Amino acid sequence: MPVTLSRATLIEVAKLAGTSKTSVSRFFGPERERLTPKLQTRIAEAADTLGYQPNLMARGLKGGGSRLLGMLVADIRNPFSVAVVHGVEQAARAHGYSLIVCNTDNDPEQEQQHLRLLTAYQVEGLIINAAGQPEAQLQAIMRSGVPLVLLDRDIRQLDANVIGLDNALAIDMALEHLVQQGYRSILYVSESPAYASARQERLQRFTQQAATLGVKGQTLILSNLAAHAPTLKAFAKHSVSGPGAVLCANGNVTLAMTRRFQKLGIAIGPTGLMGIDELEWCELITPGITTLAQPTDDISHAAVSYLLNQLNGSAQASPLSYRHAPRLQVRGSTTFKHDPKHV
Amino acid sequence: MPVTLSRATLIEVAKLAGTSKTSVSRFFGPERERLTPKLQTRIAEAADTLGYQPNLMARGLKGGGSRLLGMLVADIRNPFSVAVVHGVEQAARAHGYSLIVCNTDNDPEQEQQHLRLLTAYQVEGLIINAAGQPEAQLQAIMRSGVPLVLLDRDIRQLDANVIGLDNALAIDMALEHLVQQGYRSILYVSESPAYASARQERLQRFTQQAATLGVKGQTLILSNLAAHAPTLKAFAKHSVSGPGAVLCANGNVTLAMTRRFQKLGIAIGPTGLMGIDELEWCELITPGITTLAQPTDDISHAAVSYLLNQLNGSAQASPLSYRHAPRLQVRGSTTFKHDPKHV
DNA sequence: AACAACAATGGGAACGTTCCCAATCTTTTT
DNA sequence: AAAAAGATTGGGAACGTTCCCATTGTTGTT
Numbered sequence: 077m078p079v080t081l082s083r084a085t086l087i088e089v090a091k092l093a094g095t096s097k098t099s100v101s102r103f104f105g106p107e108r109e110r111l112t113p114k115l116q117t118r119i120a121e122a123a124d125t126l127g128y129q130p131n132l133m134a135r136g137l138k139g140g141g142s143r144l145l146g147m148l149v150a151d152i153r154n155p156f157s158v159a160v161v162h163g164v165e166q167a168a169r170a171h172g173y174s175l176i177v178c179n180t181d182n183d184p185e186q187e188q189q190h191l192r193l194l195t196a197y198q199v200e201g202l203i204i205n206a207a208g209q210p211e212a213q214l215q216a217i218m219r220s221g222v223p224l225v226l227l228d229r230d231i232r233q234l235d236a237n238v239i240g241l242d243n244a245l246a247i248d249m250a251l252e253h254l255v256q257q258g259y260r261s262i263l264y265v266s267e268s269p270a271y272a273s274a275r276q277e278r279l280q281r282f283t284q285q286a287a288t289l290g291v292k293g294q295t296l297i298l299s300n301l302a303a304h305a306p307t308l309k310a311f312a313k314h315s316v317s318g319p320g321a322v323l324c325a326n327g328n329v330t331l332a333m334t335r336r337f338q339k340l341g342i343a344i345g346p347t348g349l350m351g352i353d354e355l356e357w358c359e360l361i362t363p364g365i366t367t368l369a370q371p372t373d374d375i376s377h378a379a380v381s382y383l384l385n386q387l388n389g390s391a392q393a394s395p396l397s398y399r400h401a402p403r404l405q406v407r408g409s410t411t412f413k414h415d416p417k418h419v
Numbered sequence: 420m421p422v423t424l425s426r427a428t429l430i431e432v433a434k435l436a437g438t439s440k441t442s443v444s445r446f447f448g449p450e451r452e453r454l455t456p457k458l459q460t461r462i463a464e465a466a467d468t469l470g471y472q473p474n475l476m477a478r479g480l481k482g483g484g485s486r487l488l489g490m491l492v493a494d495i496r497n498p499f500s501v502a503v504v505h506g507v508e509q510a511a512r513a514h515g516y517s518l519i520v521c522n523t524d525n526d527p528e529q530e531q532q533h534l535r536l537l538t539a540y541q542v543e544g545l546i547i548n549a550a551g552q553p554e555a556q557l558q559a560i561m562r563s564g565v566p567l568v569l570l571d572r573d574i575r576q577l578d579a580n581v582i583g584l585d586n587a588l589a590i591d592m593a594l595e596h597l598v599q600q601g602y603r604s605i606l607y608v609s610e611s612p613a614y615a616s617a618r619q620e621r622l623q624r625f626t627q628q629a630a631t632l633g634v635k636g637q638t639l640i641l642s643n644l645a646a647h648a649p650t651l652k653a654f655a656k657h658s659v660s661g662p663g664a665v666l667c668a669n670g671n672v673t674l675a676m677t678r679r680f681q682k683l684g685i686a687i688g689p690t691g692l693m694g695i696d697e698l699e700w701c702e703l704i705t706p707g708i709t710t711l712a713q714p715t716d717d718i719s720h721a722a723v724s725y726l727l728n729q730l731n732g733s734a735q736a737s738p739l740s741y742r743h744a745p746r747l748q749v750r751g752s753t754t755f756k757h758d759p760k761h762v
Numbered sequence: 763a764a765c766a767a768c769a770a771t772g773g774g775a776a777c778g779t780t781c782c783c784a785a786t787c788t789t790t791t792t
Numbered sequence: 793a794a795a796a797a798g799a800t801t802g803g804g805a806a807c808g809t810t811c812c813c814a815t816t817g818t819t820g821t822t
Contacts, residue, residue, distance in 0.1 A: 096771065110769080138778095196473055196474065360703075439802045474778055480808065
C-alpha cells in the first residue's frame with residue numbers, strides 16, 4: 077500500500093531500490109526482461125512502497141509518445157456519437173491508447189479550440205466528427221505527421237479518409253423497403269445539410285433515387301418545428317388518398333417527427349415513418365418504428381484500425397472498409413395495417 | 420498559416436523573433452502584458468509563421484499543471500451519464516480545464532486501470548462515478564493532494580463528498596405522487612444495488628416510506644427479464660382489483676419495464692408506471708410516462724465547482740449543494756383514465 | 763590463455779517548457 | 793545630480809522520464 081503524501085519519482089524509487097534510474101525506467105517500460113529477477117523484485121517493492129506511478133507527461137516529453145488519441149464529436153448527446161465513442165474507446169484501450177473526447181456542440185469555434193488543445197496534448201491520432209470546415213487546421217495537423225480520420229462527415233478540400241455509414245446504400249435500402257411496403261410518396265426530413273456531408277449525401281441520393289424509382293419525393297429541412305406542421309399535415313392528408321411515408325435523415329429527426337406525428341394526431345403506418353439510425357425506444361412507440369441501424373461497432377473499429385495502421389507504418393496491414401452497410405429493422409411504422417390492440 | 424512539417428518549439432520561436440525563450444514563454448502564459456507591444460507582435464508573428472503550439476506535456480512537467488480533470492463513468496451509454504459528462508465538460512472548459520472521460524462499463528477491473536491511467540496523466544481533479552469499491556486507490560489519490568468528488572454513488576470507507584440526486588426526496592416525491600393518484604400498491608424495480616449506493620438508498624427509502632405511508636410495497640431486483648414476467652403479470656392482475664403502480668429505480672429499468680408492459684399487454688395507467696430520471700422518449704410512449712427528472716446541469720456544476728474550490732484553496736468560496744432535488748414530470752402513465760385516442 | 767559475444771547495469775544528455783534570480787534600461791523621487 | 797523604484801528582458805536550472813553509449817562481468821569459442 078502506498079504510504080507517501082506526495083508523488084514519488086522514478087529517482088526516489090531508484091534510491092530506495094539501490095539501483096539506477098535507468099533500471100527503474102526499464103522496469104516500467106518495454107525492457108523489463110533485461111533486468112535480473114532479483115533486481116525486478118527490489119524495484120517492484122520499492123515502487124509499491126512509495127506508491128510510484130509513472131508520470132506520463134514526462135514520458136511523453138522525452139520519448140514514449142503520449143499514447144493519447146483525440147476524438148472530436150459534434151454532439152455528445154446524439155446516441156450515435158455515444159455508441160461510436162464507446163466503441164472507439166474500447167478499441168483504443170485494447171491497443172494501449174487512451175482517448176480524449178472533446179464535444180463541440182456543433183460549434184466551429186469550439187471545434188477550433190478543441191483542435192488546438194488536442195494537438196497541445198500531443199495526441200498521436202485524431203478521429204474527427206466535424207462541426208464546421210476546419211480544413212486548414214486539419215491540414216497542418218496531418219502535415220505534422222499525426223494520422224487523422226474523419227467520422228461520418230467529409231470535409232471538402234481535405235485529403236483524408238471518411239469512415240461511416242454507406243449513405244447511398246442506406247437511402248437505397250430505405251426507399252426499396254418503403255416502395256415494397258406500398259408507399260408511393262416519400263417525405264424526406266433532414267436537419268440542415270450545411271457543412272454536414274453525410275446529410276448532403278443522403279439528401280442528394282434521396283432526390284436522385286426517388287426520381288429513378290418513380291415515387292414522388294419531397295424534402296423538408298428542419299429548422300423550426302412549429303413552422304413545419306402544415307407541411308406534415310398536408311403530407312399526411314395526401315397520403316391517406318395515396319400512400320405516403322416520412323423518411324427521417326437521422327435520430328434527432330426521428331425523435332422530432334415522432335413527436336410531430338403524435339402532436340398532430342397522424343396515425344403511424346397509414347402514414348409511414350422510418351428513421352435512419354436505431355434508437356433504443358423505436359420498438360416501444362406504437363406500432364414500432366422501422367429503422368436502419370448504423371453499425372457503430374464496425375465504424376469504431378475501422379477508425380481505430382486506420383489510425384493504428386498509420387502509426388505502425390503498415391498502411392496495407394488490413395484492407396479497411398470505410399463505408400459500412402446499415403441493417404434494416406422492420407417494425408409496424410411502415411405497414412398500413414397493424415394490430416391496434418397494443419395500446 | 421503554418422508552413423512547417425514538424426512541431427515547432429518555443430526555442431525556435433524565440434530565435435525567429437530575436438528574443439529569449441523566457442519572453443516567448445511569457446507571451447503564451449499569464450504574463451503577456453509584461454512584454455512591450457513591439458515584442459508581443461514579433462513573437463506573435465514568429466509563432467504564427469512556425470505554426471507554434473505550446474507542448475502541454477512539457478508545460479505540465481515543469482510548472483503549469485496538466486489542466487486536466489478526470490472523470491470516471493460507470494456506463495457511458497446511460498443518458499444520465501452523457502448529460503452529466505456534457506455538463507462537466509462545459510463547466511471545466513469554462514475554467515480552462517480539459518476533461519478526460521473514462522468509461523468503466525461497470526467493471527471494477529477497468530476502473531482500476533483507468534484510475535492508474537488518470538493519475539499517470541497528472542489530472543488535477545477527479546469526478547468518480549464508481550463501478551466497484553476502489554477506496555484504497557482513491558484514498559491514495561486523495562492523500563497525494565488531488566481533489567476528488569464522487570458522483571451519485573457513495574463509497575463506504577472513503578471520506579469524500581458525493582454529489583447527485585437527493586435519493587430520499589426522489590422516493591418521497593414519487594410515493595407521494597402515486598398515492599395522490601390513488602395507487603395503493605407499489606412495485607419498486609431496481610437493478611442490483613450491490614456496490615451502487617444510490618440504488619441502495621432508493622431501495623431502503625422505498626421500503627421504509629411505503630410502510631410509513633401504509634401502501635403495500637414490493638421490490639423486484641432485475642437480473643433476468645424473462646424470469647420476472649410472472650411477477651409483473653401477477654402484480655398487474657392484482658392492481659386491476661386494487662390500484663397498483665410500478666416505480667422504476669433508474670432509466671435502464673424504465674426502458675426494461677416499458678418493454679415488459681408492452682410485451683405482456685399490460686395497460687399503462689390502470690397499472691401505473693413511473694420512472695426516476697427523464698428520458699427523451701418518455702413523452703412519446705402512450706400515454707406518456709411520468710418521471711422524476713434529474714437536474715444534471717446542477718450536478719455537473721456542483722462537481723466542477725467543488726474541485727475548483729479545492730484547487731484554489733478556497734474551501735468556503737461558495738456553499739455547495741451536494742444533493743439535488745428532482746423535478747416531477749407528470750404524464751398519463753400515473754393516471755387510471757386517459758384518452759385512448761392517441762394511438 | 764586470449765578474444766569475442768552477450769548480459770546486465772549505469773551516468774549524462776535530451777526532451778520543451780516554466781521559474782528564479784540577475785542584469786540592464788527607464789522613470790520617478792529625493 | 794544621485795538614488796530608488798519600476799519596467800523589461802534574459803540565462804541557467806529544474807521538472808521526471810527516456811535514450812544513448814559506456815562500463816563491467818560472465819559465458820562461449822578459438
